[in-house]
Amino acid sequence: MRLHLKTTVQQDFRHVFDAFDEKLFLALSPPYPRLKLLRFDGSAPGDIVAVEMLTGFSRHCWTSLITEREVTDTDAYFVDEGQELPAPLQTWHHKHLVSKHGNGAIIHDIITFSTGNKLLDQLLYPLMLAQFSMRKPVYKKLFGKA
Template structure:
């Protein structure tokens, strides 16, 4: 199965420094994750973000299935971007790039995810459901960030 791409953008009414501080603190993942996924960060939040960092959490991607997910922070450029890759978890492949850019009135946050589902043909059949779930998760995240920082106002 080939890689599937998912992307998202959101403007935040905060400085790039504040955005970086918030987005690179793995303790904030729970705030940005829908409650039904029952995310619990288990390991890896003791220090700020750095290349080589491992973050382990449990997540419930389906009502009847809970799993551990371990992500590896492979790249970090302070105040600009970081990359996490799944070492173990629900995807066959997961590569997530997080970018932030200063814009007038705040910060533009961009996510670019490449993923592949497990289980061959069965995974391929589940692709539309996973895409829909990712869209729901990112809508929740957008709402949570607006609740936390306020809405971005275009000038």
């Protein structure tokens, strides 16, 4: 299943891309489930980001490996791929793309996920959409002003 969210902001794409650090990661964390950051190496290939998801009743580990990163004159991106995922997820691929848009930028969250069951993927889609849509106001607040 694929999800592609776009957020237009007013700051330069390179400035926005360079801000993808531990502080931004924590600011983008959803209110539920709460996340406890266990490890944040960065966004270069080989870096690892690991969190513990706290649902109130249980804890689930999520570990992603940064597998790609590229910066050009018009856009920049990095990709995190799930290594250890909470059930029912079996695969996770998240491309964090920031592209030039006039004097500003467009932040793209391009997510491909699978549980191995198409019906369950369709049931999870609205939840994933809701969770990642919560990033838009954070992006606007942080990067909306030039």
